Amino acid sequence: SAVISQKPSRDICQRGTSLTIQCQVDSQVTMMFWYRQQPGQSLTLIATANQGSEATYESGFVIDKFPISRPNLTFSTLTVSNMSPEDSSIYLCSVEGDILIMNTEAFFGQGTRLTVV
Amino acid sequence: GQQVMQIPQYQHVQEGEDFTTYCNSSTTLSNIQWYKQRPGGHPVFLIQLVKSGEVKKQKRLTFQFGEAKKNSSLHITATQTTDVGTYFCAGKAGGTSYGKLTFGQGTILTVHP
Numbered sequence: 616s617a618v619i620s621q622k623p624s625r626d627i628c629q630r631g632t633s634l635t636i637q638c639q640v641d642s643q644v645t646m647m648f649w650y651r652q653q654p655g656q657s658l659t660l661i662a663t664a665n666q667g668s669e670a671t672y673e674s675g676f677v678i679d680k681f682p683i684s685r686p687n688l689t690f691s692t693l694t695v696s697n698m699s700p701e702d703s704s705i706y707l708c709s710v711e712g713d714i715l716i717m718n719t720e721a722f723f724g725q726g727t728r729l730t731v732v
Numbered sequence: 733g734q735q736v737m738q739i740p741q742y743q744h745v746q747e748g749e750d751f752t753t754y755c756n757s758s759t760t761l762s763n764i765q766w767y768k769q770r771p772g773g774h775p776v777f778l779i780q781l782v783k784s785g786e787v788k789k790q791k792r793l794t795f796q797f798g799e800a801k802k803n804s805s806l807h808i809t810a811t812q813t814t815d816v817g818t819y820f821c822a823g824k825a826g827g828t829s830y831g832k833l834t835f836g837q838g839t840i841l842t843v844h845p
Contacts, residue, residue, distance in 0.1 A: 655840070657835045657836065674733070719780065720765055721833060
């Protein structure tokens with residue numbers, strides 16, 4: 616299974632500022648995903664980040680608000696821009712498709728608990 | 733777009749009782765996966781079902797995938813306090829092995845000792 620290091624684990628931010636969340640994987644993976652999860656709720660996919668191409672955003676999420684980078688097969692970042700209290704949530708990085716074993720199940724980072732004040 | 737509905741939202745059981753959560757997709761799925769999330773934790777993969785009518789077992793957990801590949805269930809026999817958490821089903825659209833998962837709403841399981 617893939618080991619994912621996600622940071623920061625939590626942060627409290629002022630409204631109007633931006634936070635960049637990092638996701639580092641211990642193996643090369645084809646697909647990386649960013650999810651948002653409100654406490655007690657399900658996971659909502661923000662975007663799919665593939666190396667070498669623009670991220671694909673789900674309905675309701677836009678690049679200007681959630682810019683994503685995927686510079687290589689083991690790393691990605693998600694930025695939450697111009698934050699408002701409504702952005703307070705848990706953000707999760709997920710990976711799938713280890714290049715060596717071609718798994719199809721998803722592995723998740725520990726999550727980033729963001730509070731915007 | 734694809735929707736995955738999961739019921740019940742909450743389930744409280746006494747230790748030793750059985751537990752079942754059900755998942756239904758609006759479209760035919762390529763595969764369905766189940767995840768468990770402990771309080772304060774992240775989702776952890778439990779199992780993947782691919783074939784129509786497939787049944788898989790993991791100790792006290794039994795997973796089923798419907799014949800039409802649109803519904804699934806997770807059954808836990810004789811629950812233990814360690815089973816506490818939220819159980820999510822997540823489906824992949826038909827025709828794809830890789831790609832995004834659509835998560836159900838999750839079932840929050842509480843086990844009373």
